[in-house]
Amino acid sequence: QGQVGYMPQEQEHRMSQPVRIQTQDVKLQQLHGLLDFALKQKAEEDVQTSRQLKAMNEVIVIKDEANKALRGNLAELEERLSECRMELEYYQEQWKSETAEKAILKKEAEDLRKRDDERRKEIEALKNQLAAANNKVNCARNDALDHLHANNELEAKFEELSLLYIALQNKYNYFLESLADYMGRTRTKNLKQNSLHEWQLFKERNDF
Incomplete structure (x- = not known):
């Protein structure tokens, strides 16, 4: 009677094993799909990261070129500023040396203005x-x-x-x-x- 009671349980266990295998296979397929999706997303993120790094490198190159050009322009502006200062000093000296002549020219201009007013009245x-x-x-x-x-x-x-x-x-x-x-x-x-x-x-x- 004991053997008779054991055999149905063993048979039931043997019959449920394929179901468990099938269930595990489905789960493995789902895990494989999730893994493929994760790998695909990771690859896309890597591509996006690569693009961002490339764009960042291009921005850095442009920034370096702009800084280089800016330094060149700054040097040129400093040189021009130095020339302007020299010209300003020269014209200041000229102005100081020509004060008397300017006074004469101013008087002549005033005389011309008066004569012009007289001509206008005439x-x-x-x-x-x-x-x-x-x-x-x-x-x-x-x-x-x-x-x-x-x-x-x-x-x-x-x-x-x-x-x-x-x-x-x-x-x-x-x-x-x-x-x-x-x-x-x-x-x-x-x-x-x-x-x-x-x-x-x-x-x-x-x-x-």
Whole structure:
């Protein structure tokens, strides 16, 4: 009976062993996957670190070149500053030695300014005179135009009167001719006595 009770347990143990092996294999595969992921992530981090180191090295190189250029520029600026100081000292000496000459030049400049002011005043006076002269010329021109207009009117009136005079002269000549003809045709005494009345009628007919 004891053997009979043992054999089912051994059989059960033998049957559960493949399940445990399969479970352990699954766990091993999961661990292998996690290990691969960790190794891949580590490789990516190494690549990123390598890139960062490379970029840092490039920045260091650029910084070194910039510092080198800066030191060169600083040396050049110091040299130029030294030259500027020397030039400043030279011009200071020149200024000290030319003080009297500058005073003379200043006085001459002041004289020139005064003369320029006088010339400006003279020019302004000439401009005023020119404006007054132009005003007079404009007034004279306007007067001349008025006289010319009046003269043209007088000439037109004279021409009109001349034409009227010629017309009257022609009418007077016609009157004399008519009167001579009339007197030649009226020689009797009665007609001579009535000549005044005839003369009035004649003037009315001829619009004298």
